[in-house]
Amino acid sequence: MSIWENPTYVQLFSARLLSNAGDSLYAIATMWLVHQLGGSTFYTGLAGFLVLIPNALQMFFGPIVERLPIKKTFVLTQLAQAIVVLFIPIVAHFNWLTVEFLLVIMPLLALMNQLVFPMESALLPVILEKEQLVKGNIAFSFAFHGMELVFTTIAGLLIATFGATTILLADTVIFLAAMLIFSMLKLPIERLNMEKQESSFGEYGKQLKEGLHIVFRSLFFVAALGGLIANFAFGMVNGVLPDYADHRGGASVYGFYLAALSFGILIGTLFASTIERFPLGKVAVFSYAGSAALWASAIYVPNTYASLILLALSLLPIGATNVVMAAVVQSVVPTKYLARVSTVLGSVSVGAMPLGSLIAGVLALKIGSTHVLASPALGLLFIAFFWLLIPRLWKLPKSSEIQPEDFGLNIENPQLDTSTSI
Numbered sequence: 001m002s003i004w005e006n007p008t009y010v011q012l013f014s015a016r017l018l019s020n021a022g023d024s025l026y027a028i029a030t031m032w033l034v035h036q037l038g039g040s041t042f043y044t045g046l047a048g049f050l051v052l053i054p055n056a057l058q059m060f061f062g063p064i065v066e067r068l069p070i071k072k073t074f075v076l077t078q079l080a081q082a083i084v085v086l087f088i089p090i091v092a093h094f095n096w097l098t099v100e101f102l103l104v105i106m107p108l109l110a111l112m113n114q115l116v117f118p119m120e121s122a123l124l125p126v127i128l129e130k131e132q133l134v135k136g137n138i139a140f141s142f143a144f145h146g147m148e149l150v151f152t153t154i155a156g157l158l159i160a161t162f163g164a165t166t167i168l169l170a171d172t173v174i175f176l177a178a179m180l181i182f183s184m185l186k187l188p189i190e191r192l193n194m195e196k197q198e199s200s201f202g203e204y205g206k207q208l209k210e211g212l213h214i215v216f217r218s219l220f221f222v223a224a225l226g227g228l229i230a231n232f233a234f235g236m237v238n239g240v241l242p243d244y245a246d247h248r249g250g251a252s253v254y255g256f257y258l259a260a261l262s263f264g265i266l267i268g269t270l271f272a273s274t275i276e277r278f279p280l281g282k283v284a285v286f287s288y289a290g291s292a293a294l295w296a297s298a299i300y301v302p303n304t305y306a307s308l309i310l311l312a313l314s315l316l317p318i319g320a321t322n323v324v325m326a327a328v329v330q331s332v333v334p335t336k337y338l339a340r341v342s343t344v345l346g347s348v349s350v351g352a353m354p355l356g357s358l359i360a361g362v363l364a365l366k367i368g369s370t371h372v373l374a375s376p377a378l379g380l381l382f383i384a385f386f387w388l389l390i391p392r393l394w395k396l397p398k399s400s401e402i403q404p405e406d407f408g409l410n411i412e413n414p415q416l417d418t419s420t421s422i
Contacts, residue, residue: 018178045361048238078179156255211340233379235356264312268319287317296377
């Protein structure tokens with residue numbers, strides 16, 4: 001059966017499509033408002049830091065996500081986001097909008113997504129067959145980056161034409177539509193972890209520790225560690241891209257740059273089915289090395305159109321590799337541990353992004369946003385060398401052939417096999 005013949009998957013996909021559209025609209029609108037109201041890369045860097053902090057704390061949400069009622073969580077988070085986003089144009093209408101107000105609102109919205117995203121990802125193995133996971137992840141990634149592409153492209157133009165606060169009114173309607181679809185979901189389980197548990201801080205700590213054991217005593221941690229350095233550099237993009245784009249042409253160009261980032265990842269996801277036929281270790285090394293060269297070229301080329309094209313091309317391999325890696329995690333980790341493992345991996349890999357954004361905002365004041373924005377090229381090159389120099393990463397087989405043992409993972413017991421050398 002095709003994934004599109006699965007009504008539960010189609011509903012979940014549709015709701016994610018709308019939710020991601022809403023996220024993309026408020027992300028570009030609020031960051032541009034910070035740039036305008038603050039007038040300094042320090043404030044955009046600080047905003048990026050605050051927005052990314054919840055991502056770094058993902059591991060603490062894993063055990064919570066597993067125990068929350070899935071449908072109710074989806075519905076309430078969309079309603080809450082609609083209400084919070086609506087506050088911004090209301091406050092602006094009374095001329096009370098300040099950069100400080102936005103710096104409070106932005107991380108609050110980001111925090112809500114830490115409940116939704118890992119829950120959606122952990123649901124896929126429940127509603128899809130194992131052999132459908134790569135296709136399911138491709139569609140989910142396509143939904144995420146597709147909506148990001150469409151709405152970041154038009155958001156820049158809409159901001160330049162109508163103003164950032166106006167498009168946030170439409171954003172409220174989008175979140176309410178997502179809430180409606182989530183409310184119609186019919187799921188085979190009520191919670192991700194259906195085992196009867198004692199609801200206590202001690203039980204929460206036990207589950208968090210299990211998630212940490214699975215990651216830190218396996219090759220998952222080694223793979224995520226390489227991403228830590230690269231994501232520090234990518235965090236810098238958040239802090240300085242508004243200033244860089246402003247010098248290239250203003251709000252519309254900012255939207256185009258965000259769209260180029262999304263387009264590269266989006267098209268890259270379509271190649272996931274192709275690269276999964278090759279050994280994952282080799283694919284990762286060559287992909288990240290090629291991306292590094294293209295990224296550096298994109299930032300320094302003087303022509304804006306050439307810059308946008310090169311930037312999109314640099315992210316094609318990353319989009320494909322990310323989908324395959326997500327499917328690998330979903331296929332080798334038991335469902336009841338999946339949310340906590342996914343959130344721990346997320347925390348490890350993006351933990352340095354908030355710091356990168358904050359440092360970028362300060363550093364750009366001294367050396368300019370262009371040089372700071374080129375730093376992800378070094379991060380990508382680091383990942384390529386990291387995978388090349390760690391034998392067990394370099395020798396990883398095709399994703400369909402990867403077994404739990406390849407990551408030093410004993411699926412019967414979260415206390416992992418620590419005798420496996422890296």
